[in-house]
Amino acid sequence: MVVGVVAVLLIGVAVWIGVRGWLAKGELEQIETLKDSFSTAVRDGDAQALESSVSTANSRAATAASLTSDPVWRMSEALPFWGANAAALRVAAESVRDVTGAAQPLFDRAAAASSSSGLDISLVGEFADPLAATSRAVETARANLSALDSGALLPPLRDAVVDLNSTIDGAAAPLSDAATVASVLPEILGADDPRSILIMVQNTAEARTGGGITGSFVELRASKGKIEFGNTADSTDFDEQSADILPIPATTTALYDDKVGRFVTNTTMTADFDLSARLASAWWQKLGHPAPDTVISIDPVVLAALLKITGPITLADGGSVDATTVTERILVRPYLEDSQEGQTAVQSDLTMRLFDRLINEPLDVSAWADALADPVEDGRISMWSARANEQDALAHGPFGGTLARYVAAGDQAIGVYLNDASTGKLGTFLHLDIAVGERVCREDGVAEVTVATTLTSTAPEAARHFPLWMTGGDNPSQPGDLTTDVTVEAPAGWFTNGAEINGALNPSTDVADGDHAQTRTRVVVAPGQSQTVTFHLLADLDGAEPAPAVVHTPLLNPVGVKSGETLPCD
Structure with a gap:
C-alpha cells in the first residue's frame, strides 16, 4: 500500500515537473522567435517595435519563471541528469524576465523626451536610474548564466543558454x-550650475592620431535646462607658440618632435585625450x-550622423548639406x-546651424542612438571634464x-596611429588596411608578430x-602625394623590431613609453597607388600564440582590419 502511494506521488511529481517544464520551454521558445523582430527594430531605430518586443519577451519570461520557481521544481534541480537542465530553464527565464523588466522604464523616459518642445536636459537625467538598473540586471544575469554547467545540458537547451549568455x-x-x-x-549639461562646453571639430582631411587636425571650436553654454551658443574660433585664430x-x-616629444604643444592643429596628435583636452582648454584660454x-x-x-537626425541644413551661402x-x-x-579659410568658414557655419537645430528639437532617443552607434564604436566622439568625478566616469x-x-x-x-606630414587635405582619398600575422618559430619560444599597414591613395593623377x-x-x-607618419604601439612588455617597405628597413623613430614600445615611420603614396609598411614586433609569451x-x-x-593569420616558419 505504502509503495503504491509513493509510486503515485512520484508519478504525480514527475508529471507536474514535466508539464511545467514543457510549458516553460514553450514560453522561452516564443521568446526565441522575437529575435528577428528585435534585431529589425534595433536596425531600423523603431522604438515602438522595440518596446513591443521587449514587453512581449518580459511577459513570456515572467510566465516561464513562475512555472520554474515553485518548491517542487527547485527540489528537482538536485536530481541527477535532470537537475542541471531544470536549473538552466529557471535561470534563463529569470534572466530574460529581470533584464527586460529593468529595461522597460527606459521606453517611458524616451517617450517623454520625444514629446518635449525642445532638448530638455532635465529629461536626459531621468535615464540615469533605469540605465543603472538595467546594467545591474544584466550583470546579475551574466553571473548566473556563466555559473551554469553547459556541458551537462541537453543539446537544444545548451545551445539556447550559450546564445543567451553571449x-x-x-x-x-x-x-x-x-x-x-x-x-x-x-551635471555636464548644466543641471546644477552653469557650464561651458567646448566642441572641438577634427578635420579628418588631415589625419591625426585622434582623427584629424583641430580646425574649428564652438562654445556651448548650458544652464538650468537651456543651451545657447557662446564664442567660436578656428585654427587661424591661434598663433604658433615658440x-x-x-x-x-x-x-x-621624442615620438612627434616639438609639434604637439606648439600648434593648435596638433592637439590630437597624442593618443591621450586627457592631454588633448587640456591642450584645447589652454588654447581656448x-x-x-x-x-x-x-x-x-x-x-x-x-556631423554626418547628426544630419541623419536633423535632415538637410541650409548654409549661409544658400547651399544645402x-x-x-x-x-x-x-x-x-x-x-x-575656394581656400583653407573658406573651408573653415563652411565647417563652422555647418556646425553652428546643426547644433542650433539639435538644441531646439525634441530628443528622439531612438534616432540619436541609431545615428551615433557607429561613430561611438569607432572612437569618433571623445569627452573630457575639468571636474574630477565627471572625468573619472568619462x-x-x-x-x-x-x-x-x-x-x-x-x-x-x-595601436596603429596616423599623422599627416604634408599639411595638405588629401585625407578624403586615404584608405588604410591593417593585417596582423603571427608565428612562434624561434627556439626561445618568442612570438613574432607583423603589423602590415597598407595605405592607398584614390586621388587622381590630377591631384x-x-x-x-x-x-x-x-x-x-611631391604635390599630390600622401605623406603620412604611421606609428605602431606595442602591448606592454613587447618589443619593436623595425619597420620595412618592400623588404628594406625604413627609417624609424623608436620610443619606450613606460612598458610600451612605440615606433614611427614615414610612408609616401603617389596618387592612385598603394604602399605597405610592415612593422615587426616580438613578444615573450612562454611559447603561447599571441x-x-x-x-x-x-x-x-x-x-x-584582419588578424589571426598564422605566418609560416622560414
Whole structure:
C-alpha cells in the first residue's frame, strides 16, 4: 500500500515537473522567435517595435519563471541528469524576465523626451536610474548564466543558454558605459550650475592620431535646462607658440618632435585625450576665454550622423548639406574651389546651424542612438571634464579617447596611429588596411608578430595640380602625394623590431613609453597607388600564440582590419 502511494506521488511529481517544464520551454521558445523582430527594430531605430518586443519577451519570461520557481521544481534541480537542465530553464527565464523588466522604464523616459518642445536636459537625467538598473540586471544575469554547467545540458537547451549568455555578455559593457555617462551627463549639461562646453571639430582631411587636425571650436553654454551658443574660433585664430603651451611628456616629444604643444592643429596628435583636452582648454584660454568645463571632440563622420537626425541644413551661402553630401561639401569642394579659410568658414557655419537645430528639437532617443552607434564604436566622439568625478566616469569608457580605447582592448592591444606630414587635405582619398600575422618559430619560444599597414591613395593623377592648401604647402614629397607618419604601439612588455617597405628597413623613430614600445615611420603614396609598411614586433609569451587586437586612428574612410593569420616558419 505504502509503495503504491509513493509510486503515485512520484508519478504525480514527475508529471507536474514535466508539464511545467514543457510549458516553460514553450514560453522561452516564443521568446526565441522575437529575435528577428528585435534585431529589425534595433536596425531600423523603431522604438515602438522595440518596446513591443521587449514587453512581449518580459511577459513570456515572467510566465516561464513562475512555472520554474515553485518548491517542487527547485527540489528537482538536485536530481541527477535532470537537475542541471531544470536549473538552466529557471535561470534563463529569470534572466530574460529581470533584464527586460529593468529595461522597460527606459521606453517611458524616451517617450517623454520625444514629446518635449525642445532638448530638455532635465529629461536626459531621468535615464540615469533605469540605465543603472538595467546594467545591474544584466550583470546579475551574466553571473548566473556563466555559473551554469553547459556541458551537462541537453543539446537544444545548451545551445539556447550559450546564445543567451553571449547576448547578455555583449550587452554588459555598453550598458555599464551608458549608465556611467548618464550619471554625470546632467551635471555636464548644466543641471546644477552653469557650464561651458567646448566642441572641438577634427578635420579628418588631415589625419591625426585622434582623427584629424583641430580646425574649428564652438562654445556651448548650458544652464538650468537651456543651451545657447557662446564664442567660436578656428585654427587661424591661434598663433604658433615658440614653446609648448602646456608641459608635454618627454616620450610624446621624442615620438612627434616639438609639434604637439606648439600648434593648435596638433592637439590630437597624442593618443591621450586627457592631454588633448587640456591642450584645447589652454588654447581656448589663450584667446582670452574662460577655461571650459567640458571638452567634446567630434569629426565630420559625426556631423554626418547628426544630419541623419536633423535632415538637410541650409548654409549661409544658400547651399544645402545632408548626411550624404557633407564630406564633399566641407572637406573637398572648399579646398578645390575656394581656400583653407573658406573651408573653415563652411565647417563652422555647418556646425553652428546643426547644433542650433539639435538644441531646439525634441530628443528622439531612438534616432540619436541609431545615428551615433557607429561613430561611438569607432572612437569618433571623445569627452573630457575639468571636474574630477565627471572625468573619472568619462576617462575609461567609450568617450575616453584613443588611449582609453587602446587600454580597453586588452593586454595584447596594438595601436596603429596616423599623422599627416604634408599639411595638405588629401585625407578624403586615404584608405588604410591593417593585417596582423603571427608565428612562434624561434627556439626561445618568442612570438613574432607583423603589423602590415597598407595605405592607398584614390586621388587622381590630377591631384598633382590641386591647389596648394589641398596638396600641402609643407609637403616634403611631391604635390599630390600622401605623406603620412604611421606609428605602431606595442602591448606592454613587447618589443619593436623595425619597420620595412618592400623588404628594406625604413627609417624609424623608436620610443619606450613606460612598458610600451612605440615606433614611427614615414610612408609616401603617389596618387592612385598603394604602399605597405610592415612593422615587426616580438613578444615573450612562454611559447603561447599571441592574440592581438587592433586599435587605430578613426579615418574618414572605413579601415580594414584582419588578424589571426598564422605566418609560416622560414
